[in-house]
Amino acid sequence: AQSVSQHNHHVILSEAASLELGCNYSYGGTVNLFWYVQYPGQHLQLLLKYFSGDPLVKGIKGFEAEFIKSKFSFNLRKPSVQWSDTAEYFCAVNGPGFQKLVFGTGTRLLVSP
Amino acid sequence: ETGVTQTPRHLVMGMTNKKSLKCEQHLGHNAMYWYKQSAKKPLELMFVYNFKEQTENNSVPSRFSPECPNSSHLFLHLHTLQPEDSALYLCASSHYQEIGNEQFFGPGTRLTVL
16 A cells, blocks of 8 residues: 655744755655645645656745655755744655545644744 | 635534534535544545545445535535544545646534544
């Protein structure tokens, strides 16, 4: 069965620090990859996605992620975080049939002003 | 707003109660999903409906009963729940044939079982 690992459960950063959140998945076939964000009290929303093509994808609010197929990874990055980036971040993968989304456990990011 | 609405937003129920959660999508999608979000656990897919037909039941106990009368509405009927069923229940929708099948989520129903 597919699985998604997010190694950092809690991350605390100061404003302007750089961010990298790790995501590894287990499935070896063709996959679609997603990062979702959940701000406090709000619904899950899509940050960015990778389906094919350029493995470096850019999303909203200055976030980007790089798909490295050989490492089964899809790490999320932002060069300079803001207080408003405080949220929980979820990596997700869908594989065979492309319907069943498998989520990681999430990373809770706290950015201090 | 994502175009997916859920009601109620909060629900407290006893173990002997029967209640229903409602989800509605205004995106013209043809697939709908129920997820359970518990503390310190990954989001768990519960049910999938494509074109109103249930295509996935992820070993969910029978005390949860989904209903999809049309491609815009999805219900989750609850009866004789347990305290461990307390969680945030999320609904999502997607256009199944689109590349990548991106899912759009509602705000969730926070369920507390006493």
